[in-house]
Amino acid sequence: MKLSFSAADEQFREEIAGWLRDNLCGEFEEIRFRGGPGDEHMYVEERKAWEARMHRGGWTCIGWPREYGGRAASIEQQVIFNEEYARAGGPGRMGHIGETLTGPTLIAFGSQEQKQRYLPGILRGEELWCQGYSEPNAGSDLANVKTRARFDEDSQQWQISGQKVWTSLAHESQYCFVLARTDPDSVGHKGLGFFLVAMDQPGVEVRPIEQLTGTSEFNEVFFDEAVCSAQDIVGLPGEGWKVAMGLLGFERGVSTLGQQMLFQNEFDEIIRVARENGAAQDPAIRQRIADAHVGLRIMRFNSMRMLSGGGDDGSLQKEAMIYKLYWATWHRNLGKLAMDILGAESEILDAGPYELNRLQSMYLFTRSDTIYGGTNQIQRNIIAERALGMPREPRG
Amino acid sequence: MEFRFTEEQEMIRDTAQAFLAEVSTSEAVRAAMATESGYDLDLWQRICDQMYWQAIHIPEQYGGMGLGYVELVAMLEQMGRYLLCSPFYATVCLAANSLLLAADEAQKTDYLAQIVAGSTGTLAYTGMSGRWDAAAVEATCEPSGDGYLINGSYRFVPDGHTADILVVAARLPGSEGEQGISLFVLPAETAGISRQWLPTMDQTRKQAQLVCDQVHVPSSALMGEAGNAWPQLSKIIDLAAVAIAADQVGGAQQSLDITLAYLQERVQFGRVIASYQAVKHKAADMMLKAEAGRSAIYYAACVADEVLTGGPMAAELPEAASIAKAYCSDAYFFNAGCGIQLHGGVGFTAEYDIQLYFKRAKSTETFLGNAAYHRERLARQLLDGEVAA
Numbered sequence: 111m112k113l114s115f116s117a118a119d120e121q122f123r124e125e126i127a128g129w130l131r132d133n134l135c136g137e138f139e140e141i142r143f144r145g146g147p148g149d150e151h152m153y154v155e156e157r158k159a160w161e162a163r164m165h166r167g168g169w170t171c172i173g174w175p176r177e178y179g180g181r182a183a184s185i186e187q188q189v190i191f192n193e194e195y196a197r198a199g200g201p202g203r204m205g206h207i208g209e210t211l212t213g214p215t216l217i218a219f220g221s222q223e224q225k226q227r228y229l230p231g232i233l234r235g236e237e238l239w240c241q242g243y244s245e246p247n248a249g250s251d252l253a254n255v256k257t258r259a260r261f262d263e264d265s266q267q268w269q270i271s272g273q274k275v276w277t278s279l280a281h282e283s284q285y286c287f288v289l290a291r292t293d294p295d296s297v298g299h300k301g302l303g304f305f306l307v308a309m310d311q312p313g314v315e316v317r318p319i320e321q322l323t324g325t326s327e328f329n330e331v332f333f334d335e336a337v338c339s340a341q342d343i344v345g346l347p348g349e350g351w352k353v354a355m356g357l358l359g360f361e362r363g364v365s366t367l368g369q370q371m372l373f374q375n376e377f378d379e380i381i382r383v384a385r386e387n388g389a390a391q392d393p394a395i396r397q398r399i400a401d402a403h404v405g406l407r408i409m410r411f412n413s414m415r416m417l418s419g420g421g422d423d424g425s426l427q428k429e430a431m432i433y434k435l436y437w438a439t440w441h442r443n444l445g446k447l448a449m450d451i452l453g454a455e456s457e458i459l460d461a462g463p464y465e466l467n468r469l470q471s472m473y474l475f476t477r478s479d480t481i482y483g484g485t486n487q488i489q490r491n492i493i494a495e496r497a498l499g500m501p502r503e504p505r506g
Numbered sequence: 507m508e509f510r511f512t513e514e515q516e517m518i519r520d521t522a523q524a525f526l527a528e529v530s531t532s533e534a535v536r537a538a539m540a541t542e543s544g545y546d547l548d549l550w551q552r553i554c555d556q557m558y559w560q561a562i563h564i565p566e567q568y569g570g571m572g573l574g575y576v577e578l579v580a581m582l583e584q585m586g587r588y589l590l591c592s593p594f595y596a597t598v599c600l601a602a603n604s605l606l607l608a609a610d611e612a613q614k615t616d617y618l619a620q621i622v623a624g625s626t627g628t629l630a631y632t633g634m635s636g637r638w639d640a641a642a643v644e645a646t647c648e649p650s651g652d653g654y655l656i657n658g659s660y661r662f663v664p665d666g667h668t669a670d671i672l673v674v675a676a677r678l679p680g681s682e683g684e685q686g687i688s689l690f691v692l693p694a695e696t697a698g699i700s701r702q703w704l705p706t707m708d709q710t711r712k713q714a715q716l717v718c719d720q721v722h723v724p725s726s727a728l729m730g731e732a733g734n735a736w737p738q739l740s741k742i743i744d745l746a747a748v749a750i751a752a753d754q755v756g757g758a759q760q761s762l763d764i765t766l767a768y769l770q771e772r773v774q775f776g777r778v779i780a781s782y783q784a785v786k787h788k789a790a791d792m793m794l795k796a797e798a799g800r801s802a803i804y805y806a807a808c809v810a811d812e813v814l815t816g817g818p819m820a821a822e823l824p825e826a827a828s829i830a831k832a833y834c835s836d837a838y839f840f841n842a843g844c845g846i847q848l849h850g851g852v853g854f855t856a857e858y859d860i861q862l863y864f865k866r867a868k869s870t871e872t873f874l875g876n877a878a879y880h881r882e883r884l885a886r887q888l889l890d891g892e893v894a895a
Binding site: 115493503 | 798
């Protein structure tokens with residue numbers, strides 16, 4: 111049992127850290143540490159320019175196979191990349207949905223034509239994607255999507271109608287991958303299709319959702335007979351669920367250490383404030399700061415176990431299954447701790463009408479952590495049913 | 507990245523698991539815990555003669571198996587899981603570790619050989635205060651003739667009433683804190699030592715009170731330098747904390763497992779109670795605690811290994827030990843407490859084993875400092891810029 115990366119991986123770490131030192135500066139200095147969760151609406155143009163710089167350096171889509179322009183980086187190397195990227199203050203990636211979701215899906219399930227058409231734009235950081243999964247009545251119950259896709263024999267195109275919600279970056283994206291019902295009489299997992307839909311067309315309308323943070327990273331997207339060519343369905347009509355679920359399996363923990371580096375940055379800031387304003391002398395606060403530290407360190411060791419693969423006992427799956435519940439709950443607690451350390455000052459904003467400082471924004475945004483991507487309650491169901499073998503919830 | 511057991515380590519764990527499932531049954535635990543010694547001598551001899559567990563991490567030059575702390579932790583996790591009643595922890599994780607970290611060659615050759623041969627041992631450092639830091643050391647020692655004179659009391663000493671070999675800490679009269687502390691190794695039968703069993707709420711782990719009244723030991727009993735033993739003792743305590751945290755993880759896991767088994771068979775309102783979401787969610791939280799605790803002890807085991815072998819991670823021991831002890835103490839208590847609740851009425855009976863885990867959770871939590879103690883220790887490193895010894 112070893113808690114270290116190989117020499118070759120450490121050399122890879124040097125390479126990416128060096129490149130970031132040389133490139134994430136000058137014109138890009140102002141976007142360091144910006145555009146992450148809760149801040150995704152900021153510095154959009156600058157971050158698009160950064161995507162192009164990343165591409166020139168060969169640092170977009172590093173996990174993709176070489177034939178599609180990637181580096182075929184191992185899981186370990188992708189983890190290291192994300193960790194060093196976060197350590198250097200790399201801005202929130204504008205292209206992350208295309209890189210981590212669309213690309214791997216097309217590589218696994220897409221046609222040759224779809225790969226040729228869409229992968230290069232993602233690789234170059236020029237074509238941005240958003241995710242059309244959730245709907246007003248299909249949140250945790252994703253299989254309940256009602257958006258319809260009808261094949262129009264006259265135009266030989268798909269026509270998509272319905273409403274998606276919680277779509278981040280929708281107003282900046284050229285494309286959206288949409289889960290829609292190809293068989294209008296179907297229910298549940300069956301009769302769905304997975305579509306690649308252009309956003310710039312009359313049948314697509316994007317409306318920002320004002321969040322409790324006062325900002326709008328998320329949107330509603332309305333499709334009203336939006337068109338999609340016959341070639342732009344991934345897999346066959348009826349196979350959409352399989353494609354969508356395959357996509358969820360691609361993450362494999364590569365972003366975990368990068369995420370933890372962001373958490374560490376926040377935690378360091380909290381400690382700095384606590385030492386400055388004297389909260390660090392309060393025994394109750396000291397306990398909570400130490401508890402947060404324990405939690406963050408263990409989060410790293412959880413990831414390391416996840417990355418090391420499980421034994422025959424299926425420990426990998428178990429590790430992976432607790433991860434979301436663990437980090438989301440930890441981060442939500444960190445947000446509250448930050449406010450408690452700030453004390454009365456936690457209420458006072460940087461400026462009116464509603465300009466939050468970094469910790470305030472983090473605090474409010476963490477309330478979404480335990481909801482998006484599977485609520486804590488759904489996570490507990492998954493753990494109980496799949497890891498512990500307890501009876502499944504009845505499904506309608 | 508190989509942050510997982512090797513095949514050999516998995517084999518050691520599985521062998522320990524299979525053996526303990528056979529010998530440390532509920533009946534065996536209940537029989538052993540009802541005795542004052544707290545363990546079955548025949549089983550201990552079997553562990554020493556057939557399994558050779560007492561020798562696991564003692565270097566081969568002293569007759570041991572020469573394995574590492576990761577292997578030791580893998581076994582301790584299983585011992586916690588099966589509530590093993592045995593002098594193993596005190597002998598291996600207190601006495602042998604003390605010898606490995608603080609003894610001179612002659613002492614190692616002598617005492618480690620005794621342990622390999624099946625003698626038991628323990629460490630006594632905490633006095634009547636019940637503290638676990640350097641100020642815990644209350645007994646005094648002063649030069650006398652060709653040796654030292656030790657006076658004072660020790661409390662909460664694991665298996666102190668049955669151990670053959672004692673490692674004791676004592677301080678120069680008038681010294682305070684980390685200053686003036688010495689370590690000695692001596693036969694428990696040394697004149698002037700009286701030992702008394704303390705009945706305990708958790709009966710699976712025995713504790714004793716030791717009183718040293720004008721105990722004269724030769725200078726050959728002194729481990730290391732007189733008055734300067736805190737750096738060693740501090741490491742010994744941290745290694746012991748890692749080891750007890752491994753016991754806690756095993757207990758936290760088994761608290762979940764035996765509860766799950768009950769939930770899957772108990773029927774109310776026409777369905778097994780495992781099918782109720784309120785119950786499932788509690789079980790999911792228990793699994794999270796057990797898994798996260800496991801991550802913490804595996805990390806701490808890697809660090810502890812390097813403490814014994816001299817690797818670069820050795821400096822992380824105080825942090826790793828406190829992380830493991832803080833998290834696993836809370837995790838075990840949480841899981842055992844939830845276990846009683848989810849068992850419902852039978853969880854409150856003596857008959858069901860969950861109560862034994864609940865009690866062991868508390869006794870292991872208290873021993874070597876509870877979660878709050880270890881969090882404050884971490885807070886000093888994080889907030890006060892304090893460098894741990």
